[in-house]
Amino acid sequence: MRELQRHRVYDLLKKDSSHLLGKEVNIKGWVRTRRGSKHVAFIAVNDGSIIHSIQVVVDIQAFKDEEVLRNITTGACISVNGTLVESKGKGQAVEIKATKIFLYGAADPEKYPLQKKGHTLEFLREIAHLRPRTNTFGAIFRIRHALSFAIHKFFNDNGFFYLHTPIITGSDAEGAGAMFRVTTLDMKNPPFTKEGEVDFSKDFFGKETNLTVSGQLEGELGALALSNIYTFGPTFRAENSHTSRHLSEFWMIEPEMAFYDIHDNMDLAESFLKYLIRYLLDHCTDDLEFLQKMYDKGLTERLHMIVDNEFKRLTYTQAIEILEGSGQAFEFPVSWGVDLQSEHERYLVEKEFGCPVILTDYPRQIKAFYMKLNDDGNTVRAMDVLFPKIGEIVGGSQREENYEKLHGRIREMGIHEEEVWWYLETRKFGTAPHSGFGLGFERLMLFVTGMGNIRDVIPFPRAPQNADF
Ligand code: ATP
Ligand code: MN
Numbered sequence: 347m348r349e350l351q352r353h354r355v356y357d358l359l360k361k362d363s364s365h366l367l368g369k370e371v372n373i374k375g376w377v378r379t380r381r382g383s384k385h386v387a388f389i390a391v392n393d394g395s396i397i398h399s400i401q402v403v404v405d406i407q408a409f410k411d412e413e414v415l416r417n418i419t420t421g422a423c424i425s426v427n428g429t430l431v432e433s434k435g436k437g438q439a440v441e442i443k444a445t446k447i448f449l450y451g452a453a454d455p456e457k458y459p460l461q462k463k464g465h466t467l468e469f470l471r472e473i474a475h476l477r478p479r480t481n482t483f484g485a486i487f488r489i490r491h492a493l494s495f496a497i498h499k500f501f502n503d504n505g506f507f508y509l510h511t512p513i514i515t516g517s518d519a520e521g522a523g524a525m526f527r528v529t530t531l532d533m534k535n536p537p538f539t540k541e542g543e544v545d546f547s548k549d550f551f552g553k554e555t556n557l558t559v560s561g562q563l564e565g566e567l568g569a570l571a572l573s574n575i576y577t578f579g580p581t582f583r584a585e586n587s588h589t590s591r592h593l594s595e596f597w598m599i600e601p602e603m604a605f606y607d608i609h610d611n612m613d614l615a616e617s618f619l620k621y622l623i624r625y626l627l628d629h630c631t632d633d634l635e636f637l638q639k640m641y642d643k644g645l646t647e648r649l650h651m652i653v654d655n656e657f658k659r660l661t662y663t664q665a666i667e668i669l670e671g672s673g674q675a676f677e678f679p680v681s682w683g684v685d686l687q688s689e690h691e692r693y694l695v696e697k698e699f700g701c702p703v704i705l706t707d708y709p710r711q712i713k714a715f716y717m718k719l720n721d722d723g724n725t726v727r728a729m730d731v732l733f734p735k736i737g738e739i740v741g742g743s744q745r746e747e748n749y750e751k752l753h754g755r756i757r758e759m760g761i762h763e764e765e766v767w768w769y770l771e772t773r774k775f776g777t778a779p780h781s782g783f784g785l786g787f788e789r790l791m792l793f794v795t796g797m798g799n800i801r802d803v804i805p806f807p808r809a810p811q812n813a814d815f
Pocket of ligand 2: 523
């Protein structure tokens with residue numbers, strides 16, 4: 347078989363391929379469907395470059411290779427040489443009249459799990475090794491790529507440096523959640539101290555270590571030298587939560603900016619989120635259309651709601667007044683001092699304002715130690731961005747840059763000083779006002795894909811009792 351240059355299906359269907367009409371082309375990919383008659387076979391081939399499959403037409407009488415033809419069933423992988431022609435059928439501009447087909451790998455129709463269409467998402471989660479071959483997961487993983495790329499592009503174009511914070515950490519100061527222990531100690535026979543406790547000084551790092559729950563504290567160290575940095579990496583939480591919004595391993599984006607106050611921080615979060623969603627509307631149109639049709643009729647309308655509106659900004663205290671006066675029967679009652687639940691957040695966004703909302707100045711008791719204390723002594727310079735359908739999507743704050751105040755908060759909250767001495771030192775030497783926020787990547791993926799379960803927006807979800815693939 348003469349080696350032709352391979353074309354991606356994307357190139358043939360999405361780019362102008364008119365100069366190739368009547369010429370011989372090659373495509374490679376997986377058979378999605380095969381239909382036809384005794385005389386002609388129509389094979390839909392998908393190579394993952396685009397949601398659409400290209401139609402390959404085979405004149406069965408003229409086609410010599412019966413062995414190959416017999417094995418062209420859903421899931422088989424083939425390489426096709428043929429003439430690119432305008433399509434007579436609906437739905438595609440061009441198709442390929444096959445002259446030669448090479449079979450890379452058959453997929454026994456009796457056994458191939460994706461032989462039939464219409465599997466549930468639950469079933470597909472059990473075959474995470476094959477689900478990328480469905481239209482749904484192809485669309486999701488292409489969007490996941492585009493979103494990651496847009497994140498790097500946004501920061502790069504705006505003068506931020508990508509800082510790699512550690513995945514293995516020796517500190518538990520962030521307090522964001524239960525952690526996964528990292529150890530090389532012999533679990534059956536660990537060393538003990540005189541007091542009868544496991545002796546971690548004998549462990550690999552000479553101390554207790556865990557997988558990180560956040561890169562923020564290290565990110566701040568970077569910002570207090572490089573001015574604007576961001577992290578984008580995996581984080582781990584050993585919480586036994588079986589919800590549709592929690593993973594044990596998820597990705598987080600955490601920008602930190604020196605010389606930003608809370609207003610600069612809000613401006614950045616708003617323009618960042620709008621940029622990302624606009625990027626997807628511009629670059630992932632076909633995949634979004636597919637997801638809208640199949641899963642979420644309101645998807646693009648909701649995405650436009652983000653890019654077309656100014657985010658409404660108000661304080662936590664004002665929000666509580668609105669919620670108390672709403673006459674709404676919430677599952678969790680509201681009063682000043684409580685942490686807002688997503689039902690409250692969604693009420694503000696969906697019912698009260700009809701646009702994204704940014705709440706600021708939360709009670710100090712419900713927020714982390716590093717947030718800057720307001721002059722009232724009761725509230726901190728926190729800011730949460732609230733979206734329709736999910737509630738909080740971004741959480742951030744202006745950071746406490748005053749050594750005494752930060753030190754006081756650390757003591758008050760019972761954080762071991764010897765774990766954060768390095769963090770405190772940045773407030774001792776050349777401290778500066780600074781701010782930052784965190785965005786859970788998969789939460790944003792849920793929003794932009796319209797999917798309902800966080801396990802369906804990451805290729806290989808890690809969750810309690812679930813690390814098979
Ligand atoms: P939640 O209340 O939803 O558990 P959190 O308050 O624990 O969130 P943070 O500690 O503020 O969350 O983490 C920052 C961001 O990371 C959150 O806004 C959210 O987008 C995301 N996030 C937190 N926990 C998880 C998880 N288990 N799986 C996926 N994303 C998460
Ligand atoms: Mn949590």
